[in-house]
Amino acid sequence: MAAPLAKEQILDTAEEVLRRFGLEKASVVDVARALGVSHGTLYRHFPSKSALREAVGERWLKRVSIPLAEIVKESGSSMEKLQKWFQTLIHTKRSKAIEDPELFSMYNALAEESVEGITAHINELIQQLTEIIEEGIRKNEFKRSDAGQVAAGIFYGTARFHHPALAKEWTSPNIDEEFRLVWNLLLSGLKF
Amino acid sequence: MAAPLAKEQILDTAEEVLRRFGLEKASVVDVARALGVSHGTLYRHFPSKSALREAVGERWLKRVSIPLAEIVKESGSSMEKLQKWFQTLIHTKRSKAIEDPELFSMYNALAEESVEGITAHINELIQQLTEIIEEGIRKNEFKRSDAGQVAAGIFYGTARFHHPALAKEWTSPNIDEEFRLVWNLLLSGLKF
Structure with missing residues (x-):
């Protein structure tokens, strides 16, 4: 057997x-x-073709979110964690998009088949960011604010650098400089 | 004749x-x-089919940029102008995308055929924003900063709300609230 x-x-x-x-x-x-x-x-x-496709899409999203959850648990400065979290998110997406654009598009198409799956994924990422920001506020590294709102603002404000629909712009020679400009503005809402 | x-x-x-x-x-x-x-x-x-297509794409981009150029010349508070400029950009794109998604996709596909055309368009928009920010700095409404860098940061930081590749997310019931969160963070880099 x-x-x-x-x-x-x-x-x-x-x-x-x-x-x-x-x-x-x-x-x-x-x-x-x-x-x-x-x-x-x-x-x-897997009781249907769509259940199997959804499971493949979900696993792809987990490959993005699990290493990020590890960063949230690390010790050290909250600002450094916040930076490392975004560097990891952007590096993961960018390297997959550039190394194998077809596979990247396929995974994203699969993930997009489940709106609930994508929503849950984004909420999970914003929740991770919220935890980093709450910790930074507790440790007096960040200004007092609504951590969940700041987390959502930073996440959506950096969409250009991690939203898969914009992947073809990630090879631009200016992309890192553009990220730095956006990041500096967004962080001025957090820093004393 | x-x-x-x-x-x-x-x-x-x-x-x-x-x-x-x-x-x-x-x-x-x-x-x-x-x-x-x-x-x-x-x-x-029009000496070629591509020249004609390019001209149609360029005219579409002008329809976006010309009303924005008018706002730059208005009198009044720089902060109000900055807000009106973004409201107009986002409203123009969103209404066209929602009213007639096929035509919107067609225009964007045409505009994308010319990388130089898109680059010139984005540079023009960032230049308009730079003028508003420079004026705000002169009038002591905004903190002293590199106006061009702040302009680019605000433009790229709001990509989720005006980049045509993300148009299908603009019907989300949360989109205005998400814009508000991003906008508040970005503006904290400008405000005293």
């Missing part, structure tokens, strides 16, 4: 299949075939 | 033709036919 299928193994294979056949053509049958299992076995794990 | 063709008349007709046939299918011959002139006559004004 074959070992039971692990969810991660299915998602790894689904990713490979989506990548090989493209988002339009890849089917659950293709994924089952690549795993060497029946269509029915796979459907027990 | 027919009256000579005016550039504006050609562009009006080209817009209608592009709209009716779509960006891919519309040809210079279609435009000439709609104007009741020969292909050759039209080519004297």
Whole structure:
């Protein structure tokens, strides 16, 4: 008897299949075939093609948010954490977009299929930022303010540098300088 | 003998033709036919299909920038002018994107065909903002700063609310509140 299928193994294979056949053509049958299992076995794990696609999209978003959650827990200056958090977010997105633009577009298209998934992801990121800012206020590093509102403001104010729909502008030679200009203005709301 | 063709008349007709046939299918011959002139006559004004498309795209960008240039020349408080300038930019883009999303996408696709055209347009907008900020500094309304850098920072920091690639998010019920959060942070770099 074959070992039971692990969810991660299915998602790894689904990713490979989506990548090989493209988002339009890849089917659950293709994924089952690549795993060497029946269509029915796979459907027990993912009851529909859209459930499988959604799971691949969610895993992609987790790959962005999990390393950022680690930064929130680190010790050290809140300003340094805030900077490292954004550098990591932007570096992760930019390197994936530049190294493999097709795969990047595919993941984003998959993630966009679930509006709830994207909303939950953005709320999770803003919550992480809120925790960094709350800590900075407690430690008197940042001005007293509504941490959640400042977190949302900084997140949306830097959209140009991390929103996947703007990825093709990230290769501009001025992009880092533009980020610095935006960042300095946004931070003047936080600093004493 | 027919009256000579005016550039504006050609562009009006080209817009209608592009709209009716779509960006891919519309040809210079279609435009000439709609104007009741020969292909050759039209080519004297626009030596190639791409020159005609570029001119339509440029006119679209001018429709955005000209009303904004008027605001720069108005009298009154610099802060009010800055706010009115952004309200007008965002309102212009949002109303066009929401009223007629297909036409909006077509114009943006046309404008994007010319990287120099887009760059010149953005530089013009940032130059307008720079003038408002320089005036505010002279009048002691704003903190002393590098007006050009602040202008670029505010422009790129509000990209989420005016970059055409993000148009489909402008119908979000939270978009005005998100703008307010970003705007308050960005302005804290300008205000005393």
